[in-house]
Amino acid sequence: MTSLTLSHFLFTSAVLFVIGVIGFVTRRNMIVMFLCTELMFQGAAIAMIAFSRFHGDLSGQVFVIFILTIAAAEAALALALVVLLFRRRETLSAEAWSELGEP
């Protein structure tokens, strides 16, 4: 095995991000869709830490702290909205609200 380079970590982060995108587009359960956005956050966080290590600059790690903050705030508000939507229609399916889009 050779040494680790930056590219290894960036590839892992790209794969996690793309799997999050596929899951977000595919699943219809609203809570699982938000879990897939959290997976996209994980991919971005790995990329930031990898670049921070690569450049020797700690700004990437500091920014991942802010990513955690934003993810927590977004999860709280998104789950509050999902609970309210569930109580309206008694279903977690995103397609119950599909008439909100364009006809």
Added chain:
Amino acid sequence: MAPNVLYTSCVLGAIGIYLLLRPGPRALKPVGVLLGLGALGWVFKASAEALTGDGNGPTFFFYVFSGIAIAAAVRMITHHRPVYAALYFVMVVISSAALFLLLEAEFLAFALVIVYAGAILITYLFVLMLAQQAPEPGNEDAQPDYDVLPREPAAAATVGFIMLALLSDTVFMGAPEIQPGTVPVTATPENIEQVGVALIADFPVSLELAGVILLMAMYGAVVLARRQIELSEASR
């Protein structure tokens, strides 16, 4: 690394994920698993041949942890029960915390486990408990339709892997001589102290704004929860 290796393994990975996602006969799921693992292993092996270096860093642990992270992520998006999806996401979080440890970011590895796995995912699991549909009396093990049937898995897998091919194209073929920079780790303070100093010294405004964002999120959650109580009282 030859571009054919990357693109062919992206195509194989797309077929593998499509076979895992689609709601069909279960006999093809192991084929999907093998295709996905084979594509991933092929890319890593080809990258090992193309990128050479001076041998710093424990590479075996990287392959193990990123393999666990990717496998848990795929299982998360394909599992038909949302509670299992949340638990597989905990596995993704723990293995990406291990990747952070490989990158010498110890404070963030622990912060990730504490905040993500300890707070955010517990919130998700509570909401999953609250938002359960009551099972039908005759058929208690059946999952609701929106959990079992994915929405256009073929298009999603295709578009996703085109995106992955473009992203990893620049990663692997743009700069094959990239090496991780050498940070002197002997004479410097610990990681948590460095991160704290960098946070306060370089990003004070962002720190204040993060506090404001959390405050707004708390207000929003209280307002959203409160409106529900008023509705149920008004209906009596």
